[in-house]
Amino acid sequence: MAEPSSSKPAVPLLKDELDIVIPTIRNLDFLEMWRPFFEPYHLIIVQDGDPNRTIKVPDGFDYELYNRNDINRILGPKASCISFKDSACRCFGYMVSKKKYIYTIDDDCFVAKDPSGKDINALEQHIKNLLCPSTPFFFNTLYDPYRAGADFVRGYPFSLREGAPTAVSHGLWLNIPDYDAPTQLVKPLERNTRYVDAVLTIPKGTLFPMCGMNLAFDRQLIGPAMYFGLMGDGQPIGRYDDMWAGWCVKVICDHLGLGVKTGLPYIWHSKASNPFVNLKKEYKGIFWQEEIIPFFQSATIPKECTSVQKCYIELSKQVKEKLGAVDPYFTKLADAMVTWIEAWDELNSTTSEEASSKSANGGAAATK
Amino acid sequence: MAEPSSSKPAVPLLKDELDIVIPTIRNLDFLEMWRPFFEPYHLIIVQDGDPNRTIKVPDGFDYELYNRNDINRILGPKASCISFKDSACRCFGYMVSKKKYIYTIDDDCFVAKDPSGKDINALEQHIKNLLCPSTPFFFNTLYDPYRAGADFVRGYPFSLREGAPTAVSHGLWLNIPDYDAPTQLVKPLERNTRYVDAVLTIPKGTLFPMCGMNLAFDRQLIGPAMYFGLMGDGQPIGRYDDMWAGWCVKVICDHLGLGVKTGLPYIWHSKASNPFVNLKKEYKGIFWQEEIIPFFQSATIPKECTSVQKCYIELSKQVKEKLGAVDPYFTKLADAMVTWIEAWDELNSTTSEEASSKSANGGAAATK
Numbered sequence: 001m002a003e004p005s006s007s008k009p010a011v012p013l014l015k016d017e018l019d020i021v022i023p024t025i026r027n028l029d030f031l032e033m034w035r036p037f038f039e040p041y042h043l044i045i046v047q048d049g050d051p052n053r054t055i056k057v058p059d060g061f062d063y064e065l066y067n068r069n070d071i072n073r074i075l076g077p078k079a080s081c082i083s084f085k086d087s088a089c090r091c092f093g094y095m096v097s098k099k100k101y102i103y104t105i106d107d108d109c110f111v112a113k114d115p116s117g118k119d120i121n122a123l124e125q126h127i128k129n130l131l132c133p134s135t136p137f138f139f140n141t142l143y144d145p146y147r148a149g150a151d152f153v154r155g156y157p158f159s160l161r162e163g164a165p166t167a168v169s170h171g172l173w174l175n176i177p178d179y180d181a182p183t184q185l186v187k188p189l190e191r192n193t194r195y196v197d198a199v200l201t202i203p204k205g206t207l208f209p210m211c212g213m214n215l216a217f218d219r220q221l222i223g224p225a226m227y228f229g230l231m232g233d234g235q236p237i238g239r240y241d242d243m244w245a246g247w248c249v250k251v252i253c254d255h256l257g258l259g260v261k262t263g264l265p266y267i268w269h270s271k272a273s274n275p276f277v278n279l280k281k282e283y284k285g286i287f288w289q290e291e292i293i294p295f296f297q298s299a300t301i302p303k304e305c306t307s308v309q310k311c312y313i314e315l316s317k318q319v320k321e322k323l324g325a326v327d328p329y330f331t332k333l334a335d336a337m338v339t340w341i342e343a344w345d346e347l348n349s350t351t352s353e354e355a356s357s358k359s360a361n362g363g364a365a366a367t368k
Numbered sequence: 369m370a371e372p373s374s375s376k377p378a379v380p381l382l383k384d385e386l387d388i389v390i391p392t393i394r395n396l397d398f399l400e401m402w403r404p405f406f407e408p409y410h411l412i413i414v415q416d417g418d419p420n421r422t423i424k425v426p427d428g429f430d431y432e433l434y435n436r437n438d439i440n441r442i443l444g445p446k447a448s449c450i451s452f453k454d455s456a457c458r459c460f461g462y463m464v465s466k467k468k469y470i471y472t473i474d475d476d477c478f479v480a481k482d483p484s485g486k487d488i489n490a491l492e493q494h495i496k497n498l499l500c501p502s503t504p505f506f507f508n509t510l511y512d513p514y515r516a517g518a519d520f521v522r523g524y525p526f527s528l529r530e531g532a533p534t535a536v537s538h539g540l541w542l543n544i545p546d547y548d549a550p551t552q553l554v555k556p557l558e559r560n561t562r563y564v565d566a567v568l569t570i571p572k573g574t575l576f577p578m579c580g581m582n583l584a585f586d587r588q589l590i591g592p593a594m595y596f597g598l599m600g601d602g603q604p605i606g607r608y609d610d611m612w613a614g615w616c617v618k619v620i621c622d623h624l625g626l627g628v629k630t631g632l633p634y635i636w637h638s639k640a641s642n643p644f645v646n647l648k649k650e651y652k653g654i655f656w657q658e659e660i661i662p663f664f665q666s667a668t669i670p671k672e673c674t675s676v677q678k679c680y681i682e683l684s685k686q687v688k689e690k691l692g693a694v695d696p697y698f699t700k701l702a703d704a705m706v707t708w709i710e711a712w713d714e715l716n717s718t719t720s721e722e723a724s725s726k727s728a729n730g731g732a733a734a735t736k
Contacts, residue, residue: 115483138574138575138576138577138661139570139574139575139576139577139630140576140577141538141540141546141576141577141579141630142540142545142560143564149558149559149560149561149562150545150560150562151545151547151551151555151558152551153545153546153547153548153577153579154546154547154548154551154577154579154607154611154650155548155577155578155579155608155610155611155614155657156548156577157657157658157661158550158654158658159658170509172509172510177510177518177519177521178509178521178522179519179521179522180521180522180523180524182526183519183520183522187519190517190519191517192510192517192518193517194517194518194565195565196511196564196565196566197562197563197564197565198564198566200568202507202571203570203571203573203574204574205571205572205573205574206506206507206571206572206573206574207506207507208506208507208508208509209506209507209508209509209521209522209523209524210523211509211521211522211523239522240523242523243522243523246523262507262509282522286526289523289525290525290526290527293506293525
């Protein structure tokens, strides 16, 4: 219940329990700005596109890097579930991590400043969000009741004040907002300048658009549902990777009694992607989401599904059955969901000790 | 979509379409501070307690005042549904109003300042909240998408971007937070100093603790559900008037496709009520709410209920049937809910012209 602050803690929180996953196609100069906050942590870099290209990582960071060749070698035929030429490839990093927590960030996201002008330690805030409970079953009008200076308000049931374990912390963006292509086209100059000083739980039964730009989660609680789908190269759709994950994750969190938070921390999103390119990637999604969202809103998972894996396999069946009619793509996606779980279980079935020795013996192509 | 601002608009918004309802037992000196914002509007003052006491209202305000004798005279035997010696009596003001909108505020609430030090025109922000749509069916991570500088984010279904009509605007409090007696006792010095610059829609299917201290609503859309129950004198419970209304209102808004917002504007809540007195009023509610909230969470209203009145009568039946077993109080409350609707319809069945002449001919005891 410590007051969130942007100061650097003496001992970095969860130093040995969290990996930072970064999908990229370019040199990671953006890490220079994050050095004070990220340097103590281990990075998992997922290189997208041409595997022969060399990605430069600034000195002093501890990282492992996977390119497409590595993914193909590690997963074999199951590598088909990992997208290519799309930042959806980042979910491979979630799978190979052996840590309890993941933070993922895009390489065009910089350190934002709070209203007092202080640099925001986004990672620290995410960790605080994950380590303190959520309140999915009843809305607290003063937002996060566990934050210093706040509490549950009058009328909040006492039986619900323990809250629920937090599985996901969804952070926001100053400067370039996360708009779809049509909104980008209509409002090319709009910038998000509003710093809303709140973290809130998205209530049970409510879906939200989860953006993968600045996102943390508890791998042990929800990892196998954080699949970013089939996007990019050879697929009819892009820019719906995080949305797909968000819908699946929220339905499963609701089923398992886990919490999803949104709000702080902000990062500084530096540049808008090309709206014309985005429109091409998105247009089927814009159409399909009108059917996908009602599907997820009404999806129910049977009581027997007590693990994330079981929930996800059940969801894949429902996707095939109900969304298969929307487009053959969803049949392929449903199969990929199953492949993803098989691959996840294969890489995560060993104990953490065995896993780290396996990883050291050739999991990563480049480890520093 | 105008930017919310705390400046005084040239022509006060909804000047002839909004009443300000104030329950009180004391002279209304607090209105001096609100003069720049409230003076153009009509006030409905509901005097609680001893009807022989004279309530002084600062010069220049346009008001009508009702004491217990007036309530008894106007409602006859149906006056039994209006609480006595409890601020729940304020809902009589909602009933006698002939306007489309209501703002209600407690007499210990003062003008708060925004982070720039400017006085907050709470009423103006409530009106903006009510006049612009809500988004109850899907969560927007950048909060109110209709606010200047914001929009719907990527992944928000386009079919839902029209939003839903807003029925309720729930404002918050700086300084003394709205805590229950146990929390007041445990944290006597806690003050709310955090200004969260956001208005958000409480999603469909999610209940919230509605506080009556700083609340606005659309009478035409939801008025008959804004019953503050049986509290205070002769009742086993107090301080649950607004909570009761909030649960009923939210269930009915969800059924009718109406929106409920919370967040801005803040008022400055000047003094904490006595926690020992509050504990005596609240303790049954603290126990009962553990059964009441699950009741409301699972309550469903049949499709045939297409008006607020029909929904409310249906809810009263379910209260009697399902909460009657918790305590005989709920049987009495269910009957009072029916009486309230009968009284509401009696006072609101005439046209607005007839109504104002009726009111002028003896509705109010004191009109200035």
